[in-house]
Amino acid sequence: MKYRKGLRLVMRRGYGAAHDPLKAFCSDITEAGLAKMRIATIHRSRLIAETGFGTERVGLPEGVATTAFAVGDWVLVDPATLVLVRRLERNTLLERRTEGDRPRQLIAANVDTVFIVTSCNDDFNPARLERYLALANEAGTVPVIVLTKIDTVPDTAPYLQQAKKLQLDLDVVLVNATTAEAVKVLAPWCGEGRTVALVGSSGVGKSTLLNILSPSSSGEAQPTGPIRASDDKGRHTTTSRSLHPVVGGGWVIDTPGMRTLQVSDVSSGLDVLFAEIVELAHGCRFRDCTHSVEPGCAVQAAIGEGTLDRERLDRWRKLSNENLANTRQSSGPRKDKTSKVRRNRL
Ligand SMILES: Nc1nc2c(ncn2[C@@H]2O[C@H](COP(=O)(O)OP(=O)(O)OP(=O)(O)O)[C@@H](O)[C@H]2O)c(=O)[nH]1
Ligand SMILES: [Mg+2]
Ligand SMILES: [Zn+2]
Numbered sequence: 228m229k230y231r232k233g234l235r236l237v238m239r240r241g242y243g244a245a246h247d248p249l250k251a252f253c254s255d256i257t258e259a260g261l262a263k264m265r266i267a268t269i270h271r272s273r274l275i276a277e278t279g280f281g282t283e284r285v286g287l288p289e290g291v292a293t294t295a296f297a298v299g300d301w302v303l304v305d306p307a308t309l310v311l312v313r314r315l316e317r318n319t320l321l322e323r324r325t326e327g328d329r330p331r332q333l334i335a336a337n338v339d340t341v342f343i344v345t346s347c348n349d350d351f352n353p354a355r356l357e358r359y360l361a362l363a364n365e366a367g368t369v370p371v372i373v374l375t376k377i378d379t380v381p382d383t384a385p386y387l388q389q390a391k392k393l394q395l396d397l398d399v400v401l402v403n404a405t406t407a408e409a410v411k412v413l414a415p416w417c418g419e420g421r422t423v424a425l426v427g428s429s430g431v432g433k434s435t436l437l438n439i440l441s442p443s444s445s446g447e448a449q450p451t452g453p454i455r456a457s458d459d460k461g462r463h464t465t466t467s468r469s470l471h472p473v474v475g476g477g478w479v480i481d482t483p484g485m486r487t488l489q490v491s492d493v494s495s496g497l498d499v500l501f502a503e504i505v506e507l508a509h510g511c512r513f514r515d516c517t518h519s520v521e522p523g524c525a526v527q528a529a530i531g532e533g534t535l536d537r538e539r540l541d542r543w544r545k546l547s548n549e550n551l552a553n554t555r556q557s558s559g560p561r562k563d564k565t566s567k568v569r570r571n572r573l
Contacts, residue, residue, distance in 0.1 A: 261303040261312055265478070266336075267470040269293050274311070276302065277470065286310040297322075297333035298468040298480055299422060321366045321424060324491035324553060331491075335424045335468060335480045340369045340416040344427035344436065346376040347386045349459040353393060354542050357500060358488045359426055360394055361546065365496030368424075371398045371416060375432040378403040392539075395502050404432035409439050419476030429484025430454035430461020437481040441471040449481060490546055491553035501543045503535065 264276035264285065274285045274293055285304055287293065288311065296302075301315040321334040321341065341363035345351050356372065363370035372390045377383050383401050390399040402409040416423050417440060425433040434449040443449075452464030465483045473479050490497075498505050504526060508516065512523025518540065519527075529535035 259303075259312075260306070262306040263315075264302055264304050265470060266296050266298055266300040266302060268467060269296055269298060274302075276304065277472065283309055288312075294330075297336035298470050299336040299338060299424075299478070301337065319367045321362060321368065321426075323362060323485075324489045334426070334482060335470075337422055338366070338368050338424040338480065339421050340371055340423045341366075342371055342373045342413070342416070342423050342425050342427075342436070344373045344375060344425055344431045344433050345390075346431045346459065347374055347380040347383055348376060350428050350431055351386055351389070353389060353538075354545075355428070355488070356390070356393055357542060357546065358490055360397075360500045361490050361493045361496040361550075362488070363426075363496070364394075364499040365493040369398075369416075370394070371400060373413070373425075373427075373436070374399065374401045375404045375436070377401045378405075394500050402436070404435040404439065407439060409436060413440065414475075417473050417475065417477040417479070422478040422480065423473075424480040424482065426482050427484065428461065429463045429465075429486075430459065431484070433484070434465050434481055437471060437479055440473050440479045442474070489553060490550045493550055494554070497543075497546060497550060501539075504540065504543050507535065 262278065264278050264283065266274055266285075267277045267282055268275045270293065272293060274287065274296060275282050276285045283304075285302070286309055291311070296314065297317075297320065300317065303312045303315065304310065305312055317336045319338050320336050321338055322331045323334060325332050341359070343356060343359040343363065345356060351374075360370050372393070374383065374386050374390060380386075387399055387401065391397060400412050402412050410417075413423075413436070423440075425436055427433055430452070432451075434451045438448045438451070449469075450464055452462050454461045461484055463484055465481060468480060468482045470478055470480050504518075507525045507529050508518065510525030511518070511521070513521055516524050516526070518524050521527075526535065526540065530537050530540065
């Protein structure tokens with residue numbers, strides 16, 4: 228071990244050999260004697276990072292703001308002073324547009340799989356799930372739909388069928404998030420070195436899943452909260468993003484329920500999401516077909532034959548138009564984002 232004073236060498240209780248900190252961290256410690264850590268939570272003026280042995284408060288060099296970091300970022304830290312030296316390049320970055328001209332919000336970095344969590348109740352909404360899918364696709368992550376609260380409905384089949392249709396080859400899993408059985412169902416994506424992020428509306432069971440995937444070593448579970456009986460909406464119990472180790476060597480990121488999710492700069496994400504429409508459009512007579520009134524439109528023909536839902540086409544149109552409008556706005560005149568979107572547009 229090259230850790231010097233400053234870092235506490237306390238083994239995380241309950242993780243021990245299963246969450247092998249040496250494997251996750253130490254191979255990179257040798258770089259100029261720096262310690263490799265992973266950002267666990269971000270506060271206004273400080274970062275908390277996972278060291279493999281617990282968490283540490285990490286200082287920032289003069290002039291560097293915490294807003295430059297995302298939960299899940301790998302960073303190199305001077306082990307003597309616990310001041311951050313640099314951030315390692317990100318493999319993936321989940322980010323979203325917020326209202327108006329505000330900078331994009333960084334949701335999580337270095338995520339392999341996005342668990343898009345929804346419940347078998349009024350929360351289930353194909354249009355909203357498609358927004359999450361576009362975001363996950365665009366970031367280069369693998370989306371998985373996690374249907375929770377299967378214990379509260381007599382038949383899960385209608386939810387499963389609708390979810391499966393949202394994207395080609397999409398994995399959809401069914402869980403009761405309050406039981407340990409959920410860990411087995413989610414295990415294929417939670418192995419050593421893998422990072423999953425939990426996203427979805429408030430009250431769907433993200434923190435409940437976190438608690439079952441990453442039982443707290445200190446006994447302090449992530450708070451969860453009841454939902455409103457009238458409309459199944461949650462109460463925004465979780466208010467900040469956080470990263471936690473999973474037994475077995477993976478990582479899980481919990482996020483607060485999002486109230487709105489606008490799309491922007493996700494044209495390739497939309498192409499993956501609506502691949503069947505993209506494919507059909509190749510068969511239209513006119514290259515600039517809008518799939519509304521043109522003769523020889525393969526998309527309208529598919530609707531006529533019943534192989535494509537009209538609502539799906541409407542949702543594609545709405546998201547594509549929103550993406551185009553937002554991307555134009557956020558890119559400004561000097562960037563070439565709009566032409567990229569136009570090229571990818573059907
Ligand atoms: N019966 C049942 N209840 C569940 C399940 N998953 C979650 N719950 C309950 O649903 C409520 C909301 O769960 P949370 O885990 O707080 O939801 P969340 O997605 O983290 O919500 P926010 O933090 O507000 O975004 C809690 O009362 C949970 O116990 C499930 O699979 N079955
Ligand atoms: Mg929560
Ligand atoms: Zn057409």
